[in-house]
Amino acid sequence: MEVLKIATAGSVDDGKSTLIGRLLYDTKSLTDDKLEAIEKTSKQKGYDYLDFSLVTDGLVAEREQGITIDVAHIYFSTPNKSYIIADTPGHVEYTRNMVTGASTSQAAIILIDARKGVIEQTNRHFFINNLLRIKDVIVAVNKMDLVDFSEARYQEIKSDFEELMGKRDYQDQKITFIPVSALKGDNVVNRSENMTWYKGQTLLEHFEALDKEDVYNVGTPRFPVQYVIRPKTEEFHDFRGFAGKVYGGELSVGDEVVVLPSMTKSRIKEIYFYDKKYQTATRRSSVTITLEDEVNVSRGDMLVKVGDLPTVNKEFTATISWMDSQNLNLGNKYVLQHGVNKVLAKVENIHHKIEPDYSGVDESVNSLAMNDIALVTFRLNKPIFYDTFKEHRTNGSFILIDNQTNNTAGVGFIE
Amino acid sequence: MRIAYIKNKLLTIDESFVFRVKYQTNNSILSTIESEIDTVLSVEHSEVLGALRNNDLENEAIYIFREVAAQFERPVLLFSGGKDSITLVRLAQKAFFPAKIPFPLLHIDTGHNFPETIAFRDKLVKELGVELIVRNVQDSIDQGKVVEESGKYASRNTLQTTTLLDAIEEFKFDACIGGARRDEEKARAKERVFSVRDDFGQWDEKNQRPEVFDMLNGQIELGQNVRVFPISNWTELDVWSYIQKENIEIPSIYFAHKRKIFLRDGFIWSAEDDVVFRAEDEVVEERMVRFRTVGDMSCTAAVLSEADTIEKVVGEIRESKISERGARIDDKRSEAAMEKRKQQGYF
Incomplete structure (x- = not known):
């Protein structure tokens, strides 16, 4: 089954929840009881249209304030695909949620209010989607009904946005512009009758047409070992299987592999998925691998193909997004979780912090607060086996855990 | 010959294509074909199958x-x-x-x-x-x-x-x-x-x-x-489709069966079990029903259904206009x- 996960981002009032509600409504994904609840509540509040934001704004605090404050997941499907929308808030203080939502998504929607145009928030959303290397991005110019469905206004916003695009680091990102009215349903699922000047696809048509190659980057195979399976039963007496997920490429029976960090070589003997054996483990499959030789492998080790080694190092530099209420300071120590591997890390150097308006960098910092994005060098107590984030989304990222609170305090993208 | 042909064909089929076909034609027929092919392949290749199909x-x-x-x-x-x-x-x-x-x-x-x-x-x-x-x-x-x-x-x-x-x-x-x-x-x-x-x-x-x-x-x-x-x-729907595909056994109350029931607040309640409170004026009748969840009997309502096989249940869920928790009275107590x-x- 094909699943496409989409991150949405927008400012407080640009109608993100309404857009999602519209997607659900027009794909007939809202069940009668949910629809009934929406109608009832909208009526109680005295609205003269259906308030779709009630579909997504789940928590009591949000309903009280009328805003979205955390990542919510919304599900719908067409005959063609299953969709998961990670709905993330667009307030200044919630960069961390946007990063979270984008990290597991393959596509993103950036919403712009047609009356306001490109604002600082737009810049932020674009920056984060680019930082996380989301391959497919839709810029939805919303509330077109409030600017008389004006093509001139749409073009103006488009060229403003294109100016931002020149500055981006990840140039291969595919960006598509669509003029929509979420409230009235123009160009979301159904074609707009009010904007015949727009000849492109609707939002849903765009996602329906996306292939796996459009959203996943192909890299080299990496197999971090999660768990060692030793059944110790009569039938599987000497069985030692290495359980994990295959990232970046495929692994096949007979492949010559290196076990990191021991650098021992062996060959793949069997690939199990449940009780069946396969010739090839495809990308993102959770399999169990056995090796030809008796090799010592434990959790946190990694199998890679001979000749395809990642970098093995105790020091590296990464862009990090800080997510904790306690500051990151020069010299602090954290648990660094890289995939399923954990090591201790010390903050060696904070090179610079990105200015909140993305106009440049601030080099005079030695502390980071929540929602800051910065370039930091870490020194580790043990080497890890990594790729750069550019080369490998999974093997180039890590999280930082505060040992006092156990909180996930930050996420890093290795340079 | 024939088996090798089917095998090669299968290996070239993109899984999303299978998914598309599945939804546009009769689902139950296709899953039967799918499982037949799987059986044929595993007979020929009792040892090793080809590339793993991803879910x-x-x-x-x-x-x-x-x-x-x-x-x-x-x-x-x-x-x-x-x-x-x-x-x-x-x-x-x-x-x-x-x-x-x-x-x-x-x-x-x-x-x-x-x-x-x-x-x-x-x-x-x-x-x-x-x-x-x-x-x-x-x-x-x-x-x-x-x-x-x-x-x-x-x-x-x-x-x-x-x-x-x-x-x-x-x-x-x-x-x-x-x-x-x-x-x-x-x-x-x-x-x-x-x-x-x-x-x-x-x-x-x-x-x-x-x-x-x-x-x-x-x-x-x-x-x-x-x-x-x-x-x-x-x-x-994902859960039900998985149960179907994997041939997982589930309790019989998930399938349509005859049961004595009564109606209250637009919900269908079991009249066969003592723990479900029933007022004297609530009339008992016998209907074909099944349950979509199996929580505490006293707060789990049934739905009218003729779906007595997994294929029919999956079909029914796909068409359904009421969410699963819509039959859970405990959620209706308040929005929060x-x-x-x-x-x-x-x-």
Whole structure:
């Protein structure tokens, strides 16, 4: 089954929840009881249209304030695909949620209010989607009904946005512009009758047409070992299987592999998925691998193909997004979780912090607060086996855990 | 010849194509063909199959199970006998094969179970060879820890929380795996895969750990525990399709059967079971019904249905215009009902 996960981002009032509600409504994904609840509540509040934001704004605090404050997941499907929308808030203080939502998504929607145009928030959303290397991005110019469905206004916003695009680091990102009215349903699922000047696809048509190659980057195979399976039963007496997920490429029976960090070589003997054996483990499959030789492998080790080694190092530099209420300071120590591997890390150097308006960098910092994005060098107590984030989304990222609170305090993208 | 031809054809077919075809033509026929082909292939290749066909949701769930086994000392799988927890069991089997599931199952028994569910539970546990722990809500009531609700809408659904928290403390469980899904209810839509509970079992929804990429942070302090939701990203239809594809056995009450029922507030209630309160003026009639969830009998309503096979059930879910929890009276109590129960430690 094909699943496409989409991150949405927008400012407080640009109608993100309404857009999602519209997607659900027009794909007939809202069940009668949910629809009934929406109608009832909208009526109680005295609205003269259906308030779709009630579909997504789940928590009591949000309903009280009328805003979205955390990542919510919304599900719908067409005959063609299953969709998961990670709905993330667009307030200044919630960069961390946007990063979270984008990290597991393959596509993103950036919403712009047609009356306001490109604002600082737009810049932020674009920056984060680019930082996380989301391959497919839709810029939805919303509330077109409030600017008389004006093509001139749409073009103006488009060229403003294109100016931002020149500055981006990840140039291969595919960006598509669509003029929509979420409230009235123009160009979301159904074609707009009010904007015949727009000849492109609707939002849903765009996602329906996306292939796996459009959203996943192909890299080299990496197999971090999660768990060692030793059944110790009569039938599987000497069985030692290495359980994990295959990232970046495929692994096949007979492949010559290196076990990191021991650098021992062996060959793949069997690939199990449940009780069946396969010739090839495809990308993102959770399999169990056995090796030809008796090799010592434990959790946190990694199998890679001979000749395809990642970098093995105790020091590296990464862009990090800080997510904790306690500051990151020069010299602090954290648990660094890289995939399923954990090591201790010390903050060696904070090179610079990105200015909140993305106009440049601030080099005079030695502390980071929540929602800051910065370039930091870490020194580790043990080497890890990594790729750069550019080369490998999974093997180039890590999280930082505060040992006092156990909180996930930050996420890093290795340079 | 023929087999080799089919095999080569199959290997070139993109899975999304299969998915598309499946939905545009008669689903049951296609899955029959699919399983026939699988059988033919496994006969010829009794040893090794070709490239593994990917199911993203299944791979994700297996990954989560393995993280639980690796990161925690005393995990437990919460088993209600419902289709979601039965699906969890199959996924756990897949995660650890050829080893047994490396943790026990825990059933918080409300005493209001459908008898079919209990019989099913005991049979499954025997097949798996894993330990089953049962803790009863009745005991919590007898010990005076909770007070039985009374009246028309009395259920033991909220009382389960106390029994669960006591069991967690008794066995020092540090990870409780459950079958909750984000699509069920909007407060659940914000739940993490690894969701930390403090030593009072409370959920602090405003202070949740960010979950980025695949990385799961299971670090906790002594006394805390983590609720784990491997099928967070599955929808009701995904679960049913999986049960069909995997040929997983489920309790008979999920299929249409004749049952004595009565109507109240637009819901269909079982009139065959004593625990369901029925006023004298509520008329009993016999209808073909099935259940979409198998929670506490006293708060689980049935739906009218003719779907007596898994194919028909999947078809019905696909067409359905009422959400699954629409038949759960406990959620209707207030708009924030689920969120409140979750803060108190409900699953």
